[in-house]
Amino acid sequence: xxxxxxxxxxxxxxxxxxxxxxxxxxxxxxxxxxxxxxxxxxxxxxxxxxxxxxxxxxxxxxxxxxxxxxxxxxxxxxxxxxxxxxxxxx
Numbered sequence: 473x474x475x476x477x478x479x480x481x482x483x484x485x486x487x488x489x490x491x492x493x494x495x496x497x498x499x500x501x502x503x504x505x506x507x508x509x510x511x512x513x514x515x516x517x518x519x520x521x522x523x524x525x526x527x528x529x530x531x532x533x534x535x536x537x538x539x540x541x542x543x544x545x546x547x548x549x550x551x552x553x554x555x556x557x558x559x560x561x562x
Contacts, residue, residue: 488519512551513538525561529554536561 487494489506494517500507509518512532518524523536530552534542540558542550549556 486517488517509533511535511538512549513542527551527554527556528560528562529556 486492487501487504487506488508490501490504492501492503494501494508499510509524510516511518511524511534512527513534516535518533518535524533525536525539526533527539527549529549532549532551534550539550539561543556543558547556548554
């Protein structure tokens with residue numbers, strides 16, 4: 473999983489396509505132009521080969537494993553706060 477980490481004072485991630493460093497708030501890679509999908513739980517980028525899912529209410533995208541772990545504790549979407557069960561996920 474492509475986790476964010478600190479480099480200097482700014483959170484950065486690796487581009488899921490080219491591997492370049494991207495500031496945590498930036499949504500696209502300035503080197504290759506790839507749009508970076510961010511997990512609504514861990515805030516890391518979601519690469520094309522990673523298992524991801526969406527909240528059926530707000531369509532927020534997340535790593536499946538992160539969202540399942542979140543739901544065990546909270547039972548709601550981390551983005552829209554609607555009640556959510558494992559069975560509701562696509």
